[in-house]
Amino acid sequence: MVQSVLGSLLLGYRPLWSRARSLAGIQLYVQNAGVAEVDIGHLLRTVHELWTASSPPLLLSPLSRQLLCDMLEHAPRGTPWIEVRSDWLGDSAVHSRVKAAWQRGLKLVWRGPLSRLPEPDTARCFDNSLLSLTPEEAVAALKAGVPGSRAGAVSPIIDGQMYEGIPSRALMQHCLDQHRALALAGWPTDDLLHQMRHQPMQPSHHAIAALMKAIDQEQSIDSFEDLLAEDPLLAYRFLLYTNSAAVGLRTGIDTLRRGLVMMGYGQLQRWLSDQRPFASTEPDLEPVRQALVIRARLTSHLLNAGIEHELRREVYLCGLFSQLYLLMREPMGTCLHRIPLSQRIYDAIVLHSGPYSPALEMACALETDDASAIRSLCETHELDREEVNRALLRVLSDLEVRRPAPSAVAAR
16 A cells, blocks of 8 residues: 555644634645655645635645755646745755746745845745744834824835734734735734733624524534534533523533533523623634634544544534633633533643543644654654644645635725
8 A cells, every 4th residue: 555645744734814814824834754755746636635615725834945845846836825935045956946936837925034025036936925023123013003103104014915923913903904914824812812801701793693593594403513612612601501500400511512402492592692792793813713613623633533423522622622721811620620521621631641632732733833743742642644644634624714705806
């Protein structure tokens, strides 16, 4: 049996967020797992087979010069964006391949500091840029973005590009809203939650409305469960309620599905109606929620594919609730002890042990470009690289991106 190319790679990812605070694409990190040459054509065919019209656009980020050179040399026209690091362009082998790839019609993205943009002759080879800012540039951008700032204050931010390493909510808003950045790689979650520390965290209004609409349409209980699991706070509040004295059940409810079965449509609709007036309409929180949903899906896919549906849903909750302490502003143990979840979930999240721990640890590691950490987890937990990478690609390909209507594109 021929080994898949996925067994010879270490993959990771980072979401790209749009001005609408929704998923714009995925940055996919690619690294060799060993010294053997990677079959780039096989990799690109594998990705192409998994991706659909609704899957997120990809930015391929090779983590070695050799991988980059191989991609530039062998990738056919129509390949996803390929990232080229600025500090590798000084290598004549890379530079010549960049020009040849551009002439073949490949879409390339220049990644580097805003302060060291490429010369015009080189810049024309790139379709877009993934830019990072110095602290001085960040301060200048923020000063220029303040209403009533001094005349002549010009932001260094270039319109329509992608940015990474944006540390603050104000700078994120400046890039996306004032300068129409194509996307942000990563999200300033820490600063955002710090700014909102005096506001009570509430479930998403959009998530509540979607679930209420599904009930009105008399959709299946599977649909209710899926929608409820799209928001970590809504799912947590639901489990709190189903286990409260107000419901009066004699046995603890440890999964969303059991809670839905016990509550019934009418009681669920009334509970949602009570939640709706206090629901959050803050768009900046959406990437925080969506990132946890991606982690939850990945955690559930990383366990043995043969596990039963109910157990997979339990593993999903393990990923979904893995950062409740950030949203609830309480110790994780306190959050989890309020509801009768499986001990396996508590062990994985709080104690970093038990049968779900390897999947959760790997799901968290895959959110980075730290290939050495991913390799170490594969070895420690005896996880097959091909299975890990295939699970990752399947989860990412199943994500959906809201694309503008054709009329909106034509109007640009």
